[in-house]
Amino acid sequence: MVNKKPFIAMLLAGGQGSRLGALTKHIAKPAVSFGGKYRIIDFALSNCANSHIDTVGVLTQYRPYLLNTYIGTGSSWDLDSHDGGVAILPPYATETGGQWYAGTADAIYQNLDYINLYDPDYVIILSGDHIYRMDYRQMLRTHIENNADLTIAVMTVPWEEAPRLGILAADESGKIYDFEEKPAKPKSNLASMGIYIFSKKVLEDSLIADSRDPDSEHDFGKNIIPTLLGQGKRLFVHRFEGFWKDVGTIPTFHETSMDLLEAEPQFDLMSEDFPTLTQDDSLPPHYVGPKGSVERAFVGNGSIVLGKVEHSIVSNGCTVEEGATVTDSILLPNVTVEKGAKVIRAIVGEGATVKAKATFGSADTAEPIAVVGDDAVVE
Amino acid sequence: MDRVIGLIAANFETKDMGELTEERTVASLPYGGAYRVVDFAISNMVNSGIKTLGLITPYKYRSIIDHVGAGKAWDLDRKNGGLFVLPGSVFGIQSENSHFLLRDIRRNKVYLDRSPSPYILITAANVISHMDYRPLIVEHIKSGADITVVYNTCDRDEPHRLGVNVEDGRVTGFKPNPKKYEDAMLDTFIISRELLMKIMEWYAAVDYLDFFEAIEGDLDKMDVRAYKYDGYARQMFTARDYFEYSMEVLNLDVAAELFSRDRPIATKAAESAPAKYLEGAKVRNSMVTAGSLIEGEVDHSILFRGVHVCKGAKVKNSIIMQHCVIEEGAVVENVILDKSNVVKAGAVIKGTGDATYIMS
Numbered sequence: 001m002v003n004k005k006p007f008i009a010m011l012l013a014g015g016q017g018s019r020l021g022a023l024t025k026h027i028a029k030p031a032v033s034f035g036g037k038y039r040i041i042d043f044a045l046s047n048c049a050n051s052h053i054d055t056v057g058v059l060t061q062y063r064p065y066l067l068n069t070y071i072g073t074g075s076s077w078d079l080d081s082h083d084g085g086v087a088i089l090p091p092y093a094t095e096t097g098g099q100w101y102a103g104t105a106d107a108i109y110q111n112l113d114y115i116n117l118y119d120p121d122y123v124i125i126l127s128g129d130h131i132y133r134m135d136y137r138q139m140l141r142t143h144i145e146n147n148a149d150l151t152i153a154v155m156t157v158p159w160e161e162a163p164r165l166g167i168l169a170a171d172e173s174g175k176i177y178d179f180e181e182k183p184a185k186p187k188s189n190l191a192s193m194g195i196y197i198f199s200k201k202v203l204e205d206s207l208i209a210d211s212r213d214p215d216s217e218h219d220f221g222k223n224i225i226p227t228l229l230g231q232g233k234r235l236f237v238h239r240f241e242g243f244w245k246d247v248g249t250i251p252t253f254h255e256t257s258m259d260l261l262e263a264e265p266q267f268d269l270m271s272e273d274f275p276t277l278t279q280d281d282s283l284p285p286h287y288v289g290p291k292g293s294v295e296r297a298f299v300g301n302g303s304i305v306l307g308k309v310e311h312s313i314v315s316n317g318c319t320v321e322e323g324a325t326v327t328d329s330i331l332l333p334n335v336t337v338e339k340g341a342k343v344i345r346a347i348v349g350e351g352a353t354v355k356a357k358a359t360f361g362s363a364d365t366a367e368p369i370a371v372v373g374d375d376a377v378v379e
Numbered sequence: 380m381d382r383v384i385g386l387i388a389a390n391f392e393t394k395d396m397g398e399l400t401e402e403r404t405v406a407s408l409p410y411g412g413a414y415r416v417v418d419f420a421i422s423n424m425v426n427s428g429i430k431t432l433g434l435i436t437p438y439k440y441r442s443i444i445d446h447v448g449a450g451k452a453w454d455l456d457r458k459n460g461g462l463f464v465l466p467g468s469v470f471g472i473q474s475e476n477s478h479f480l481l482r483d484i485r486r487n488k489v490y491l492d493r494s495p496s497p498y499i500l501i502t503a504a505n506v507i508s509h510m511d512y513r514p515l516i517v518e519h520i521k522s523g524a525d526i527t528v529v530y531n532t533c534d535r536d537e538p539h540r541l542g543v544n545v546e547d548g549r550v551t552g553f554k555p556n557p558k559k560y561e562d563a564m565l566d567t568f569i570i571s572r573e574l575l576m577k578i579m580e581w582y583a584a585v586d587y588l589d590f591f592e593a594i595e596g597d598l599d600k601m602d603v604r605a606y607k608y609d610g611y612a613r614q615m616f617t618a619r620d621y622f623e624y625s626m627e628v629l630n631l632d633v634a635a636e637l638f639s640r641d642r643p644i645a646t647k648a649a650e651s652a653p654a655k656y657l658e659g660a661k662v663r664n665s666m667v668t669a670g671s672l673i674e675g676e677v678d679h680s681i682l683f684r685g686v687h688v689c690k691g692a693k694v695k696n697s698i699i700m701q702h703c704v705i706e707e708g709a710v711v712e713n714v715i716l717d718k719s720n721v722v723k724a725g726a727v728i729k730g731t732g733d734a735t736y737i738m739s
Contacts, residue, residue, distance in 0.1 A: 036653035037669070075451075261655075269652035270672065280648040282452075284638040285412035285668035285682070287631065294673075295660050300653040301413070301669050302638075304631070309656075316653070 003083055005055045005118040007140060009048050010111070012104055013041055013128035014061030019249045022373030023332075023349060028060065030128030031067045033332045033350060034247065035260060035269050036300040036315045038278045039070060041128040042077075045086075046277045049077040051136040053124070055084035057114050059107045061100065064090055076279040089114060103218030109207040115200070123203055125196040125220065131256060131267060132193075132244035133274045139197055142238040146174065149202040149233040150225070153195035155240045159186070166192035166221045168237060176235040181221040190237065193244055196220060202233065243267040254347060254369045257313055257330050261296050269298070283316055291322060300333070307337070321356075329361065332374075341378075346370035354378045381431060381460070383516055383569070384496045385424040386487075388479055389417050389504035390437035390467035395539075395617035398739035399715070403442035405615060406504035409700050409718070411628050411637070412668040412681050415446050416615060417504040418646045419637075425453045426642035427512035429500065431460035433490045435467050435483050452645045463490055478503055478541065478566050479590035485579050491572055499575055503566035507624060508612035509637050509644070510567070515606050519569045524604040526550075526574070526594075529567040531608050535559050539616035541566075541591060543605065550603040553595055562605075564591070565612055611636050622715060622735045625681060625698055629664055651684050659690060668701075675705065689724075714738060 017029025024032060030041035041058075048056050056079060060067050067088075073079075074086030089111050091100050101107035108115075108125065115123060122143065124136055134153070143151040154168055162183070169178035169188045178187065206224050210216050216223045229235055243266045247253040259265050269276065283302030288294055292305040299305060300316035307324035317334040320326055324337040329346045337343055338356040346361030349372055354360050360378045361370035372378055389406035396405060406417040417434075424432050432455060436443055449455070450462030465487045467480075479501065484491075491499065498519070500512055510529075519527040528550060530543050541564045542557030543550055557563040579586075582593045594601065611633055613624040628634050638644060651670025656662070660673040667673065670685035675692035683701040688694055692705040695712040699705070703716050706724035713730035717739045722728060730736030 263657050270655060270670070275650050276652070277650055280650075282643045282645045284414075284628075284634065284644075285666040286654065287629070287634060287666050288662045288664070289631075290664045292663065294656045294662055296658055297656045298653040299656065299667070313653075 002117050004120070005084055006121045007053060007124070008055040008084075008115065008118050008120045008122075009053050009057070009124045009126055009136070010108055010115070011041070011044055011048075011056055011058045011126045011128050012107060013058050013067060014064075014101055014107060015127075015129060016062040017129065017248055020253065021250060022371050022376075023250075023253075023347065025373050026063060027066045027374070028062045028064065029248065031070060033315055034131065034253075034257070035276075036298040036313050037281075037333075038269075038276060040131065040247065041067070041071075042276055042278045043131050043133070044126050044128050045071075045074075045077045045079070046275065047132070047134050047136060048126075049079060049277055050133075050274050053136060054079060054081050055118055055120075057087050057089045057111060058128070059089045059101065059111065061091060061107070064088075070279060072279075077277045084118070087114060103216075103223075104220045105207055105210050105216075105224050106218035108203070109211050109218070112204060112207065115204075120200050123198050123200050125198065127194045129248060130193070130244060130246050132240075132242065133267075133271070133276075134195070134240060134242070134244075135274075136195075136197075139195070139238040139240075142174070142236065143197045143199075146236040147234065148197075148236040149199050150228055150235045151197045151238050152176065152225070152235065153193040153240050154190045154237045155193060155244055156189050157191045159189050162186035162189050162191060166194070166225075168192060170237045174236045174239070176229065176237055179225050179229055179235075181226075192221065193240060194221075197238075202228070250347065250369050250371055254330065254345075258311070258328065260298065260313070261311060281316060286314075289322070292320075307339075312343075324354075327363075344370075346372070348372055348378075349374040349376055352376040352378065381429070381496050382520075383429055383498040383500050384431040384433070384460075384494050384572075385429040386433045386435070386484070386490075386499055386501045387417065387420045387424070387504050388435050388483060388501065388566075389420075389443055390435050390483060391478065391503060391505050392437055392439075393616060396615075396621065397618045398717070398737050399618055399621060400439070401739060402439065404437040404439050406437070407442040407446055408615070408621060409683060410507065410625060412666045412683050413649075414644060414646045415443075416507065417443065417446070418644050419507050419509070420502050420504045421447070421450075421453050421455075422642070422644040423508065423510050423512060424500065424502070425455065425645075427500075427516070429512070430455075430457065431463070431494065431496070433463045433465045433487060434504075435465045435487065437467055446647050448647065452647045465490055481579070481582055481586040481588055481590055481593055484575070484590070485583070485586050488576070488579065491576060494572065497571055497573070498569055499572050500569045501567070503614070505615045506565055506567065506612060507615065507637070508565070508608070508610060509639060509642065510608055510610060510612065511642065512567075512569075515567075515569060518606060519604075522604055523602070525602045526568055526570045527604045527606050529565040529606050529608050530562050531565055531612055533557050533559055533561055533563050537563055537614075539620075540564060540614060545605040548604055550605050551598060553591055565608060566614065618715075618735070618737065622698065626679075626696075628666060628681065629679060634666075649684055660688075670701075683718075692722075 013030040286303040289306035302317040307320040315333040323340040344361040455462035542554040544552040654671040661676040675688040691708040
């Protein structure tokens with residue numbers, strides 16, 4: 001017998017994140033390293049842990065091995081409980097055959113049995129793609145106070161970004177009266193953050209109906225939300241004020257990473273009151289050599305800096321050899337920059353090597369950010 | 380069934396550590412920026428395939444129990460085997476400076492009785508090394524010896540270690556106060572469980588003795604062999620040992636050996652962001668741990684987790700334990716700064732090269 005859980009989370013972690021190019025060639029976007037020692041999914045999982053949600057289904061599909069291994073029993077986020085905990089939910093087969101997740105809604109639909117196991121009153125649907133800190137309990141309070149069927153977390157965005165996002169219009173009470181996915185001419189700059197709290201019955205009914213619609217793309221933004229709105233259901237917004245970023249493109253990944261280095265960053269990795277949890281690697285402290293120098297940087301444990309690091313992130317387990325310089329760049333974990341090499345305005349994939357005296361990247365801001373994938377060798 | 384179970388004597392106590400062990404034991408001394416001294420013994424045991432491990436705790440057990448918990452950091456939180464936290468035999472001054480008190484082992488006879496494993500590997504918790512015990516285990520079993528002890532050659536006078544006379548691989552005697560170039564025990568040995576139980580009986584009347592003190596008179600009747608360890612190994616007995624040996628991790632070769640990625644030394648997990656350096660940071664020849672924030676100068680020093688070196692502050696030749704703050708313009712030199720100290724803006728704290736200042 002499984003105990004009832006009033007509030008559970010479903011975390012969508014199946015996306016490839018193709019706009020991250022070389023960084024997601026071998027791994028799914030939520031598994032991409034960020035901030036020196038984290039992976040993107042850590043932020044959503046830590047939010048769950050910090051919001052005291054102890055039952056999380058993680059839906060994986062694209063190249064899930066690293067992600068599955070990484071999440072493991074969930075112990076890194078204290079989610080390894082006997083009662084609930086983390087479940088990794090890849091597509092599976094039934095007596096009528098199996099199929100890939102056709103869309104975000106379909107992924108949840110195919111796991112309704114998992115949800116029903118816990119008999120929850122509310123289900124929060126999350127994406128494993130975003131960098132933010134949020135206490136989901138506050139959002140649940142909004143949902144309950146409004147007696148809502150669906151509550152969508154929203155934030156105001158610059159108008160020029162609106163056409164790329166799901167845009168909502170809500171009245172003063174927060175009741176949503178209009179929703180458009182990626183509108184050419186947005187009527188509002190209130191954007192969906194892709195975080196939904198459903199009352200469970202509404203979720204189940206709408207997913208079952210959607211699964212029977214052959215014309216549906218089985219997507220929350222494109223199908224489920226407009227349908228519920230059309231049916232006159234109670235849809236409300238939960239306004240979020242704080243840092244939230246989709247680091248889904250190379251420029252935003254780079255820019256968001258560089259902002260972490262500010263003395264007063266928009267998103268403070270070092271905040272201790274809402275800690276970001278991650279898998280611990282048992283690495284020693286990092287070492288800076290007699291001729292090394294480090295300024296305006298994050299340096300992860302296990303790294304050895306014998307050269308110069310300026311305005312960069314050196315993730316866990318990297319080596320910057322003597323005479324090498326790393327500037328305005330991100331070295332993902334376990335990168336080696338050999339003697340005399342130069343890395344400028346670049347993102348270097350996990351385990352990659354920049355060979356001695358090589359130059360990777362360009363200081364010219366007209367050039368795109370240089371990117372090389374995991375385990376690559378730059379000559 | 381596992382052939383070998385482990386026993387770590389983490390109850391070594393001494394007055395020679397001064398303030399450093401006022402609230403903790405030698406085994407739980409912070410070491411190497413992110414570790415406790417006992418992490419090496421535990422990790423080496425686990426990395427050598429030992430899955431059942433007894434840890435004899437000292438009188439001041441709070442810090443070590445807090446650190447090891449259920450053994451999760453070392454994968455020792457098991458249904459079968461795993462970590463057994465064991466009491467020490469005598470509290471207080473009687474165990475002062477003793478290495479393996481017979482009583483400590485006798486007190487935990489039940490732990491030994493219940494085990495089906497034929498061999499027991501025993502080590503002190505104050506040894507810093509990255510030793511792989513497997514070759515020792517293999518050699519012990521192959522030789523059929525009663526006891527095999529680990530030793531190395533001192534590279535300085537070691538008044539607190541136990542010297543050992545080795546002839547043709549056999550231990551023929553012990554002597555206190557070994558000098559430079561003489562051989563000394565590394566307080567690590569393997570013995571068959573049955574023999575250990577017998578020794579407990581034989582010497583029951585004198586169980587206030589140290590294990591090796593007790594058997595010294597019977598070395599001609601027993602087959603006690605010596606196993607030389609050539610890797611990096613240090614044993615901490617005094618505050619001076621602590622400072623000197625701690626600073627040796629700033630030697631990259633030492634660090635590479637101790638913190639090798641295969642058979643890693645594990646420790647209790649602590650969540651911190653990577654270390655952050657702001658404009659004006661100047662760090663040379665130092666180890667810096669996650670969660671630290673550096674705005675000032677750090678030279679030839681070890682910074683533990685969450686240390687803040689403010690603008691214009693200078694840290695030189697020092698060990699700064701976790702969550703210390705060195706405020707603006709303060710100077711810290713030749714100092715061991717214990718956890719959570721704040722050095723006020725503009726303050727100057729200096730030890731001398733010979734006498735490190737300890738701020739508890």
